[in-house]
Amino acid sequence: MSGETDSLDLAGGITRSPKERTIEGVLFLCAALSVFVTGAIVFTLTVDAIGFFTQISPAAFFLGDEWTPAIEPLSFGVLPLVSGTLLVTVLSAFIALPTGVGAAIYLSEYASPRVRSVIKPALEVLAGIPTVVYGYFALVYITPAIGMLGLPVSTFNVLSASIMVGVMIIPMVSSLSEDAMSAVPDELRNAGYGLGATKFEVSTGIVVPAAISGIFSSFILALSRAIGETMIVTVAMGQRPRMLDLSSFPEILFSSGQTMTAAMVQLGTSDVSGGTAAYSSLFAIGLTLFVLTFVMNLVANWVAARYQEEY
Amino acid sequence: MGESETQREWTKGAGSQIDWRGRAFEGICLGSTLFGILMVLVLLVYVTLDAFAITQPGTAPWLDWGFLTSAHSRFPEEAGIYPALIGSIMMVIVIALSAFPVGVGAAIYLEEYAPDNRLIDLIEINIGNLAGVPSVVYGLLGLALFIRTLRMPSGSVIVGGFTVGLLILPIVIISAQEAVAGVPDSQRRASYAMGATRWQTVRNVVLPASLPGIMTGTILALGRAIGETAPLLMIGAAATIFSAPSGPFDRFSAMPRQIFAWAGQPSDEFQYGVLAAGVVTLLAVMLSMNAAAILIRNRYQRQ
Numbered sequence: 001m002s003g004e005t006d007s008l009d010l011a012g013g014i015t016r017s018p019k020e021r022t023i024e025g026v027l028f029l030c031a032a033l034s035v036f037v038t039g040a041i042v043f044t045l046t047v048d049a050i051g052f053f054t055q056i057s058p059a060a061f062f063l064g065d066e067w068t069p070a071i072e073p074l075s076f077g078v079l080p081l082v083s084g085t086l087l088v089t090v091l092s093a094f095i096a097l098p099t100g101v102g103a104a105i106y107l108s109e110y111a112s113p114r115v116r117s118v119i120k121p122a123l124e125v126l127a128g129i130p131t132v133v134y135g136y137f138a139l140v141y142i143t144p145a146i147g148m149l150g151l152p153v154s155t156f157n158v159l160s161a162s163i164m165v166g167v168m169i170i171p172m173v174s175s176l177s178e179d180a181m182s183a184v185p186d187e188l189r190n191a192g193y194g195l196g197a198t199k200f201e202v203s204t205g206i207v208v209p210a211a212i213s214g215i216f217s218s219f220i221l222a223l224s225r226a227i228g229e230t231m232i233v234t235v236a237m238g239q240r241p242r243m244l245d246l247s248s249f250p251e252i253l254f255s256s257g258q259t260m261t262a263a264m265v266q267l268g269t270s271d272v273s274g275g276t277a278a279y280s281s282l283f284a285i286g287l288t289l290f291v292l293t294f295v296m297n298l299v300a301n302w303v304a305a306r307y308q309e310e311y
Numbered sequence: 312m313g314e315s316e317t318q319r320e321w322t323k324g325a326g327s328q329i330d331w332r333g334r335a336f337e338g339i340c341l342g343s344t345l346f347g348i349l350m351v352l353v354l355l356v357y358v359t360l361d362a363f364a365i366t367q368p369g370t371a372p373w374l375d376w377g378f379l380t381s382a383h384s385r386f387p388e389e390a391g392i393y394p395a396l397i398g399s400i401m402m403v404i405v406i407a408l409s410a411f412p413v414g415v416g417a418a419i420y421l422e423e424y425a426p427d428n429r430l431i432d433l434i435e436i437n438i439g440n441l442a443g444v445p446s447v448v449y450g451l452l453g454l455a456l457f458i459r460t461l462r463m464p465s466g467s468v469i470v471g472g473f474t475v476g477l478l479i480l481p482i483v484i485i486s487a488q489e490a491v492a493g494v495p496d497s498q499r500r501a502s503y504a505m506g507a508t509r510w511q512t513v514r515n516v517v518l519p520a521s522l523p524g525i526m527t528g529t530i531l532a533l534g535r536a537i538g539e540t541a542p543l544l545m546i547g548a549a550a551t552i553f554s555a556p557s558g559p560f561d562r563f564s565a566m567p568r569q570i571f572a573w574a575g576q577p578s579d580e581f582q583y584g585v586l587a588a589g590v591v592t593l594l595a596v597m598l599s600m601n602a603a604a605i606l607i608r609n610r611y612q613r614q
Contacts, residue, residue: 023510024424030416031425034438034484037477041448044455102343110337111344122348128597129351130538132567133590136574137354140582170347200333221443228445230541231567235574261447261541268450268545274459286451290444297443301436 045290048283052076055277061284067241067258069267069278076281078288083244084259087252088162088233089226095166096222100173101208101215107174108181109203120175127171135235138164143236146254156238156256164232172222180214180304181207213307220300224293230261239266260285355594361587374588382553383569387580390573392589397555398468398548398563399537399596405472405559406479406536411529414483418525421484422491423513442481449478450545458546466547469559474542479532486528490521523611530604534597540567566593 053061056076064077103123107116142160146153153159184207192202208215238256241263245252258266264285272278364370371388381391417438425431453474457463463470494517502512549564550572556563564572570589573581 027420106340
C-alpha cells in the first residue's frame with residue numbers, strides 16, 4: 001500500500017508545471033469551500049444573534065417561558081419552543097429507535113441476500129420522501145385516522161407530526177445500525193453457536209452488544225435529524241408555542257404545539273422587517289439549533305470512533 | 312448410545328422451547344422492518360387515489376394535463392402547478408451548474424491530491440457534519456449571504472439554486488469521493504508510467520472511469536434538492552406565482568413551496584384534490600430522476 005503511494009507521489013512530483021499547480025489550487029479551493037460554508041453559517045448566525053442579544057438578554061431568551069415575537073407584549077422566551085422540539089423528538093424516538101434497531105437486526109441477521117436487496121432500498125425511500133409530503137400525509141391522512149380511533153385530536157397536533165418524523169428517521173437508525181452489525185465478524189457468531197446458543201441468543205447477546213457503539217451513534221444522528229426537522233412539524237403541528245406540562249398528558253399530544261424550526265418558518269415567512277428583535281430572534285434560534293445539531297453530530301462520530309470494537 | 316440419545320432429546324427439547332422465543336423475536340424484527348415501509352406504501356396509495364379522484368365519484372381527476380399547464384387559482388378545479396414546476400426545473404439547473412463542478416472538484420482534490428495531514432482530516436470531518444446541518448439553517452445562510460450581503464434579488468431562482476446547492480454539496484462530494492476511490496490504482500499507475508502528469512491522469516483516466524458513479528450520486532442529490540422546502544421559505548421564494556420565471560434573477564416558486572402554500576387552504580377540494588395532485592407530481596419527478604440514476608448505474612456496472 002505504501003509502495004503504491006510512493007510511486008504516485010513520484011509521478012506527481014516529476015512535472016510541477018504552473019498549469020498543474022493552478023489546477024491543484026482550484027481543486028483545493030473547491031474542497032476548502034466546505035470549510036467556508038461552515039464558517040459562513042457560524043459567522044452570519046452569530047452576528048445577528050449578537051444583535052438580538054443586545055436587545056433581549058440571553059437570560060430572557062434561554063429561560064423565558066413565553067414566546068410571543070409578534071404580539072404585544074413582545075416576549076422572546078425560547079423554552080416553549082424547546083418544549084415542542086423535545087416532545088416531538090422523544091415521541092419520534094419511541095417509534096424510530098426500536099423499529100430501526102429491529103429492522104437492522106432483521107436485515108443483518110435474518111434476511112436472505114435477496115430479501116435484503118429488496119428491503120434495503122425500500123427503507124431508503126422513507127428517507128428520500130420530501131418532508132413537506134410527510135407533513136401533508138400527517139395532516140390529511142394520519143390525523144383523521146387517529147380521530148377515527150376515537151382519540152380527541154385537533155386538526156393540528158403533536159402526535160401525528162411525531163409519528164411521521166419517527167417514520168422518516170427509521171432508515172437513519174436502521175442503515176447505520178445495520179452497518180455496525182454487519183461489521184461484527186462471523187467468528188464471534190460462530191463461537192456463540194459453538195456454545196449452543198440459538199440465533200436469538202447470538203443476535204441479542206453477541207451481535208447487538210458488539211455493535212452497540214454504532215447503534216448509539218445512529219441514535220444520536222437520528223435524534224439530531226428529528227430536532228432539525230422543519231416541514232412536517234410546520235404543516236401538521238400548528239403554531240401554538242406552549243410549555244411542556246406533564247400534568248396535561250396525554251391531552252398535550254392531541255393538541256397543537258410549535259417547535260424551534262416551525263417558529264423559524266413562521267418568522268421567516270412573515271413580514272417582520274430587518275433590525276427588529278423579532279427578525280434577529282430568527283437567527284438566535286437558528287444558532288441554537290445549529291450548535292445543538294452540530295454538537296450531536298460530532299458526539300455521534302466520536303462515539304462511533306471512540307468505542308469502536310477492535311476485531 | 313444411550314447417552315447420545317439423551318443428548319439429542321435434550322437439544323431437541325431445548326430447541327423447541329427456545330424456538331418460540333426466537334420465532335417471536337424474528338417476527339418482531341420483520342414487523343419493525345416492514346412497519347415504516349407499509350405505512351408509507353399505504354399513504355402513497357391514498358394520495359394517488361386522491362390525485363386521480365378514484366375514490367371521489369363524480370369528480371374529474373385532479374392530476375391531469377390542465378393541472379400541469381396552468382397556474383394557481385382560488386378555484387380548486389382550475390388550480391395548477393405549471394409555474395412551480397418550471398421554477399423547480401430552473402432551480403435544479405442552477406444547482407447542477409454550481410454544486411456539481413464544485414463537488415466533483417472537491418472530491419478529486421480529497422482523493423487524488425490531498426496530502427495526509429490535519430487540515431485534510433478537518434475538511435473531511437467538516438463535510439460529514441455539514442451533511443447533518445438542518446436544512447432550515449441553510450435557508451438562513453442563504454438569506455444572510457446571498458440576499459443581504461451579496462444583494463441578490465430575494466426569492467429569485469439563482470438564490471434558491473445556490474442555497475439548496477450548498478445544502479446538497481456535502482452529499483455530492485461524499486458520493487463523488489466514493490466513485491473516484493473506486494477507480495483501481497493499477498489504471499492510475501499505467502497512466503503515470505506513460506509519462507502522464509497528475510492532472511492528465513485525472514482527466515483522461517480517473518474522471519472517465521468514475522463518471523457513471525459521480526452522475527448517479529449527483530442525480531440522487533438533485534432528486535433530494537427538488538423536494539427541499541424549508542430553505543426556500545427562508546430565502547423568500549414566492550408562495551404562489553402566476554407565471555413561470557423567465558430568467559435566473561426572477562422571483563420563483565417551486566413545487567414543494569407551492570404544496571406548502573396549498574396546505575394552508577382548508578377546503579376539502581384543496582386538501583384531498585389539488586394538494587394530492589401536487590404531491591404526486593413532485594414524487595413523480597423525483598421518481599423519474601432516481602430511475603435515471605439507477606439506469607445509469609446499471610448500464611455502466613455491466614461493462
